[in-house]
Amino acid sequence: MRRLARELAGQVGAEAVDVRAQAPESAFLLLTYTFGTGQVPDSTRNFLDQHGHLLRGVVSSGSYHWGQNFARAADVIAARYGVPVVAKINKGGTATDRVRVLTWLKEQN
Numbered sequence: 001m002r003r004l005a006r007e008l009a010g011q012v013g014a015e016a017v018d019v020r021a022q023a024p025e026s027a028f029l030l031l032t033y034t035f036g037t038g039q040v041p042d043s044t045r046n047f048l049d050q051h052g053h054l055l056r057g058v059v060s061s062g063s064y065h066w067g068q069n070f071a072r073a074a075d076v077i078a079a080r081y082g083v084p085v086v087a088k089i090n091k092g093g094t095a096t097d098r099v100r101v102l103t104w105l106k107e108q109n
Helices: 002-012 042-054 064-069 072-081 095-107
Strands: 028-033 055-062 085-090
Touching (some): 042 055, 042 072, 055 072, 085 095
Parallel strands (some): 028 055
């Protein structure tokens, strides 16, 4: 996800922020993974408890092997914060996934 975040941010002239080291200062798109069989990682949940008011959209990765729980963290987060699921990606994502996220990012400006 880090590589994807850096790549996408670079293409739209934004900064990819590792939220473990720096809190967001403005509205953001969250890229996270799905833990276990569809759970939001504790670190993501804790981060959103503090900064969820700035969240504008979510992208989650997962594995197709999880079936209906594939990238489910995106659904859970979107429902809780009233934001769109921008994309659900399998592992590192595809070119189509990148286009989908880039299109959404460009529409926000």
